[in-house]
Amino acid sequence: MCGIVGAWGPLPERQSIIRQSCRSLRHRGPDSDGYWEDESAGLGLGHVRLAILDLSPAGYQPMVSACGRYVLVLNGEIYNHLDLREQLLAQGKAPAWRGHSDTETLLAAFAAWGPQAALQASVGMFAVALWDRQERTLSLARDRLGEKPLYAGFAGKALVFASELKALTRVPGFDHELDRGALALLMRHNYIPAPYSVYQSMRKLLPGTWLQVSEADRDQLRLPQAQVYWSAYEEAARGHADRLSFATDAQAVDALEAVLSTAVKGQMMSDVPLGAFLSGGIDSSIVVALMQAHNEQAVNTFSIGFHEKAFNEAEHAKAVAQHLGTRHTELYVTPDDALAVVPGLADLYDEPFADASQIPTALVMRMARQHVTVALSGDGGDELLGGYSRYFRAQDWWSKREALPAGLRLPVAMLGRAAAGLLPQGHRKDQFSRLAQAATAANASEFYRQFVSYWKDPAQLVVGAQVPPTVFDRESRLPFFENMMLLDAVSYLPDDILVKVDRAAMAVSLETRVPLIDHRVFEFAQRLPFNYKVRNGQGKWLLRQLLYRHVPQELVDRPKKGFGVPLAAWLRGPLKDWAAALLDESRLRSEGVFHAGPVLQKWREHQSGRRDWSPHLWGVLMTQAWLDQTRSARSGLVPEDA
Numbered sequence: 001m002c003g004i005v006g007a008w009g010p011l012p013e014r015q016s017i018i019r020q021s022c023r024s025l026r027h028r029g030p031d032s033d034g035y036w037e038d039e040s041a042g043l044g045l046g047h048v049r050l051a052i053l054d055l056s057p058a059g060y061q062p063m064v065s066a067c068g069r070y071v072l073v074l075n076g077e078i079y080n081h082l083d084l085r086e087q088l089l090a091q092g093k094a095p096a097w098r099g100h101s102d103t104e105t106l107l108a109a110f111a112a113w114g115p116q117a118a119l120q121a122s123v124g125m126f127a128v129a130l131w132d133r134q135e136r137t138l139s140l141a142r143d144r145l146g147e148k149p150l151y152a153g154f155a156g157k158a159l160v161f162a163s164e165l166k167a168l169t170r171v172p173g174f175d176h177e178l179d180r181g182a183l184a185l186l187m188r189h190n191y192i193p194a195p196y197s198v199y200q201s202m203r204k205l206l207p208g209t210w211l212q213v214s215e216a217d218r219d220q221l222r223l224p225q226a227q228v229y230w231s232a233y234e235e236a237a238r239g240h241a242d243r244l245s246f247a248t249d250a251q252a253v254d255a256l257e258a259v260l261s262t263a264v265k266g267q268m269m270s271d272v273p274l275g276a277f278l279s280g281g282i283d284s285s286i287v288v289a290l291m292q293a294h295n296e297q298a299v300n301t302f303s304i305g306f307h308e309k310a311f312n313e314a315e316h317a318k319a320v321a322q323h324l325g326t327r328h329t330e331l332y333v334t335p336d337d338a339l340a341v342v343p344g345l346a347d348l349y350d351e352p353f354a355d356a357s358q359i360p361t362a363l364v365m366r367m368a369r370q371h372v373t374v375a376l377s378g379d380g381g382d383e384l385l386g387g388y389s390r391y392f393r394a395q396d397w398w399s400k401r402e403a404l405p406a407g408l409r410l411p412v413a414m415l416g417r418a419a420a421g422l423l424p425q426g427h428r429k430d431q432f433s434r435l436a437q438a439a440t441a442a443n444a445s446e447f448y449r450q451f452v453s454y455w456k457d458p459a460q461l462v463v464g465a466q467v468p469p470t471v472f473d474r475e476s477r478l479p480f481f482e483n484m485m486l487l488d489a490v491s492y493l494p495d496d497i498l499v500k501v502d503r504a505a506m507a508v509s510l511e512t513r514v515p516l517i518d519h520r521v522f523e524f525a526q527r528l529p530f531n532y533k534v535r536n537g538q539g540k541w542l543l544r545q546l547l548y549r550h551v552p553q554e555l556v557d558r559p560k561k562g563f564g565v566p567l568a569a570w571l572r573g574p575l576k577d578w579a580a581a582l583l584d585e586s587r588l589r590s591e592g593v594f595h596a597g598p599v600l601q602k603w604r605e606h607q608s609g610r611r612d613w614s615p616h617l618w619g620v621l622m623t624q625a626w627l628d629q630t631r632s633a634r635s636g637l638v639p640e641d642a
Contacts, residue, residue, distance in 0.1 A: 002050055002061070003028030003506075004073040004150075005167045006129050008043040008138055009158030009218055012172065018046040021167040028075070028163060028506045031055075036062035036071055041136055045129065047073045050509055052270055052374060058099025065111045066095030069134050072107040075163050076126030076148045077513070079266040081105035084121060088112055115139050115210055119229045123266065123518065127205070129161060138213045144230045144519045145380075146194070146207035146494025149502060153202035154221045159213060164503075165202060166350040169633070175201035176634070183352070183593065183623065184465040187458035188449075190354035190619045191496040193470050198351040198626075207494050208232065230519065233474075236486045239526025240478055252532055253545045256524070257290075260546070263518035264290040264376070272373040275300030277364060278328070280316030282387070282540055282547055282556055283378030287515055289550035291376065292324050300372055301326040304333060304364040308566055319555050331367045338363065338565060339574055345622065346629035348507050354619040355496050356567045361504045369508040379497050380516035383489040384525040386539035391484050394451045398480050401438040401447075409439040444480045445472050448487060454616045461599070463592050482530065493517070568614040572607060579603075579617070582624035591627065594620060 003025030005018055015035060022033045029048025037044045047061040062073050078084070081102035088094040088105075093112035098104060102124070109118035110130055125147035130139040140161055142150050152161040156173020168174060182196040194204035205211070209226035217224050246252040264287060268274060276288045278301040291299045301321050305314025314330050321328035341362050346352075348362065368375050382388045404412060417436045434451075441447035449472035450456065459465045471491050476483040498514070505512040515521070525533075528542065535541040547556055571579055581587075583603055588596040599620055602613040 002073075002075045003048045003163040003167070004075045004127065004129055005046040005160075005162040006044060006073065006138075007155070007158045007160045007171065008041070008213070009154075010042060010156070011044075011158045014042070014044045017171055018044045020170065021162060022046040022048050024166045024170075025162070025164060027509055030509050032060060034061050036064070038071075038131065038133060041133075043131060043138070045071060045073050045131065050373070050511060052077065052272055052511055055271055056099055059101035059103060061103055063103050063107055065107050067111055069132065070107060070111050071131040071133065072103065072110065072128060074103045074106060074126060074128045075150075076124055076128070076143065077267075077269075077511075078102035078106050078122050078124040078126065079269060079518075080121075080123040084109050087121070115141065115212070116227065116229050119210060123520070125513065127163060136215050138218075139210055140205055140213070141210035141229075142205040142207055144208045145232070145489070145498075145517045145522065147498050147502065147514060147517070149499070150205045151197060151202050152205060152223060153197075153199070155201070157221065159218050159223075164350050165197065165199070166347075168202065169630075175199065176630075177201065178593070180462050180465040180593075181468040184458035184462045184467045185470065186352055186354065186623065187455040187461050187616075187619050188453045188467075189492075189496070190454060190615065191492075191499065192351060192353075193491050193495045196468065207490070232486065232490050232522070235523050236478060236482070236526050239523065239528075240482070242527060243529050244524075244527045245529075246532075249545065252528075252542055253549070256542050256546050257549070259521055259524045260286070260515065261290050261293070263515040263521050265294050266518070267376055267513040267515045268294060270374045273300070273371065274374040274376075275302060275368060275372040276376040277301070277368065277378065278303050278317045278321055278326070279313050279378070280318075280320045280556065281313070281378065282543055283381035283516060284317075285320050285378070285551055285556055286381075286543060286547045287376055287378045288320070288326060289324055289547065290515075292326060293550070298325055298327040301328045302364060302368045302371070302375070303328070303330045304360050304367065305330055306333060306360075306565075311564055311566060316555070316558065320551055323551055323555060329367065329371060331363065333360070333363055335570070335574060339570065342575065342578070343625075346626040349499070349503050349622075349626075352619070352623040352626045353499060353503075354615075354622040355500050356615070356618050357564055358500050358504065359565050361500050362507070365504045365508050365510055365512075369505075369510040372510070374511045374513065375505070376513045376515060377501060378516060379501060379514050380493060380521075381540060381543055383485055383493050384516065384522060385528075385541075385543050386481065386485055386533040388488070388539070390452065391481055391539065392537070394448055394484060395481050397434050397438045397451070398444065398447060400435070401441070404439065412436075412439045443475050444483055445474060445476055445487060448472065448484050452492075454619060455598075461595055463595060479530070481534065489522070567618060568606070568612045571614050571617060572609070576607075579621055582621050582628075583617075587624075591624075593623065593627070 005021040025048050029050045031049050031051040033048045035046050045062040062071050064071050084105050125143045127148040127150035128141045155171040160168050162168050177200045179200045182192045186192050194206050208230040211224050211226040278284050278288050303314050303317035306312045338359050341359050437450045455461050459467050501512050532542040585596050605611045606613040
């Protein structure tokens with residue numbers, strides 16, 4: 001894994017600035033760094049490397065193509081790069097290979113086939129920048145499901161891009177103006193969805209897209225329209241129209257095992273120590289089981305435990321590890337261990353991010369890095385195969401709405417709102433509010449957006465905010481349940497789950513890989529008939545059947561706990577003073593980011609114990625902490641390479 005950065009346009013002391021940006025990314029690539037410049041074009045590329053494949057200098061970046069025309073920086077891994085080499089050789093387009101890195105392979109594919117075809121042929125996770133010295137164009141691309149991050153925008157008159165925002169904020173001319181619409185989305189979801197970022201001047205490249213910037217685009221300070229080389233929406237629609245057919249359930253399990261086993265085996269490619277995270281749940285257990293099936297030696301596995309029983313899954317992970325015969329390491333953390341992580345979160349994520357499971361995620365990454373350089377995770381199974389319990393709750397409310405005659409929906413909504421307004425805070429008030437939401441939603445996507453929102457009207461919380469459009473404004477022809485899964489796959493998965501994993505892992509120079517979202521697995525899942533995803537009121541049915549081939553059913557069949565922390569109690573206890581300082585009324589008013597009234601109301605209700613508003617408050621707190629950190633960094637209190 002690596003970090004990439006670049007600038008194209010008028011910039012004083014370009015090399016010094018880009019090398020400084022590289023230093024801010026050295027956690028992503030501690031093994032080496034490189035710089036390349038096209039002085040005549042005013043372009044510089046920087047790269048920091050965590051060496052995984054081809055540890056020799058032959059894998060160093062930025063890398064110039066054999067023909068000399070193209071220069072590439074890559075953050076990620078191309079799992080099928082050996083197959084690509086064979087294709088290039090068969091076509092007579094293979095260069096004289098200098099080493100065996102996947103970077104060299106991808107660069108040759110770009111040179112031979114062009115960006116669109118090379119990206120479509122590649123299997124992997126990546127963010128790339130390709131400079132064409134002949135045409136003077138800069139192409140930027142991101143992997144299909146958003147495992148690797150890529151930000152781009154303009155600082156003054158220079159086009160800049162990087163793996164993380166912290167590499168760009170000190171570039172001369174960088175505009176620090178907050179995107180208040182993006183902050184409103186953060187309050188709604190506890191993450192900022194692509195293409196938005198916390199800064200108006202910067203955007204995230206969408207997964208599955210690439211864009212080619214010309215000199216004219218750069219001179220006009222314009223990012224061109226991104227081109228789609230792979231679309232989750234198109235794959236979902238294609239899969240719904242062309243379902244797979246199986247003679248027996250066992251045949252379906254065989255098919256899933258084949259595609260998932262191929263993905264796992266491909267992602268075990270590494271020249272450095274490799275392991276996996278194991279919670280004892282369905283997704284991580286099947287990944288580890290398939291890894292062990294491909295490995296003669298015991299796989300290194302890692303889990304984290306809590307002494308609070310409601311949050312602890314370590315015992316289950318240990319039982320699965322013993323059955324599979326892995327080399328298992330577990331860490332039980334105390335509240336003090338977990339709370340010590342909190343002050344560093346704002347810098348780790350470098351734009352506000354508020355999924356509280358970021359705390360144990362950071363801890364398990366630190367532990368794993370003591371033993372391995374690469375770790376596979378089980379993320380993605382819920383979005384692909386219907387594992388989240390919220391899908392079933394939302395489906396229940398939507399079914400109630402659909403049962404209502406259209407003419408009765410508005411009166412029912414009015415009744416629901418009236419009842420909710422009369423009731424005290426609690427479960428019944430929430431039920432009536434849900435009824436009103438379902439009855440008045442314009443479509444299924446809008447209802448699901450409301451269902452998964454924290455602050456329901458974030459524009460009333462963030463000063464001066466207008467909420468921009470997101471994937472939830474896109475109507476869908478898919479059935480309700482499958483539309484929810486798709487919405488999560490294109491938003492919650494890349495912008496929450498994968499952000500959380502990437503930043504926490506890269507902070508300790510650990511590469512993570514996610515075989516369940518190999519695009520071939522995703523495409524297979526889209527073609528599965530629904531009853532292989534959900535059966536007898538239970539999600540991930542087919543994945544469970546596959547796991548039972550490797551692990552006794554009694555070891556893994558239990559209610560899903562998730563990867564959480566007792567945040568509600570912490571905000572009333574050990575984190576109370578820290579939070580109260582960040583939510584001080586005079587401070588909120590002077591900063592002018594949040595309206596103090598609704599924030600303080602929820603804070604008081606939470607402290608009273610009447611309601612658990614911890615997810616809502618966490619978004620505000622992480623923003624306040626981020627504002628603190630960025631002020632300190634800009635004033636010089638935080639070293640550039642901290």
